[in-house]
Amino acid sequence: MSRSVLVTGGTSGIGRAIAALFAAEAHPAGTPAGASADAPAGPPQVYVTGRHQATVERTAKELGVHGIVCDATDPAQVAALAVQLPTVDVLVNAAGGLPGDAPGGLAPLEALLAQWTTSLAQNLLTAVLTTTALRDALTPTAAVISIGSIGAERRGGSYGAAKAALAAWNAALSADLGPNGVTCNVISAGYTAGTNFFGGTLPAARHEALVAETHTQRPGTADDIAATAYFLASPGARHITGQTIHVNGGAYTTR
Incomplete structure (x- = not known):
């Protein structure tokens, strides 16, 4: 029986790579890279x-998946999304990003508030709203996977704080949904x-500094994250549940 997979923010970057890997189950060439040999039979939806x-339309056509327009920071749009998905086996909360510039004309504290509010909305509340709306649709063996960031551990500002809150929320969510079989x-x-996370080409010096922090001496790729999600x-x-899995080549280590 095929499973239902939803990837929010699935039109670019990490979200797109994750959607592509799940969609590849339907490819006749065989099991996609990173797949488990005991993955559920049948191509997923x-x-x-x-x-x-x-x-959304372009991504759906290119990957051979279903596309739904939804701003995951908007409760009404998230509620409408949930109506279209009676069952969900895999939910990937990949929507997020850096906040843009605050509207002009704001006082300094107002601008700061706008930045932090946007960071929390994009990187925490998108996952909270979507998961809550789909809670009753999650099957007994469902997996909820949320995309965090190394920024939660260091130098993350409002974005990092939102991702840190995402991890804290996930731990509570795991305890809540675990008795139902959901990870x-x-x-x-x-x-x-x-x-597109950095909004353009990263300066060479910054790229080299980030790579130098890793043990593997290479940048990560969206496919690295996709394989972990798979x-x-x-x-x-x-x-495995209630965990934050660090995929950073050793740039941040745990023990």
Whole structure:
């Protein structure tokens, strides 16, 4: 029986890579990279969301998935999304990003408040609203996976604080949903090249400094994160829950 997979923020970067890996289950060439040999049989029904219709439609066509326009910071749009998905086996909360510039004309404290409010909305509340709206749709073996950041551990500002709150919320969510058989984990991504996260080309010096922090001496890729998400949604990860999995090449280590 095929499973239902929802990836919010699935039109670019890490979210798109995750959606592509799940969608690859339907490819006749065989098991996708990073897949478990005991993954559920049958091609999944993969859904991606994004805020803009053009990018959602283009991604859905290119990956062969279903596209739904949804701004995950908007409760009404999230509620409408939930109506379209009666069951969900894998929920990936990948929507998020850095806050843009505050509107002009604001006083300094007002501008600061706007920045922090946006960071929390994009990087915490998107996951909270979506997961809550789909709670009753989660199957007994569902996996909820939220994309965090190394910024939660250091130098993250409002973005890092929101990602730290995401991990704290995930721990509580795991305790809440665990008795139902649902696992809940955060993937904390380190420097990941080839995404739009930095809003443009990263200066060479900054790129080199970030790579130098790793033990592997290379930047991460969206595929690294996708493979981890795929594993966390596999039968082999059914006893992994309430965790923050750091995927950063050793730039931040735990013990």
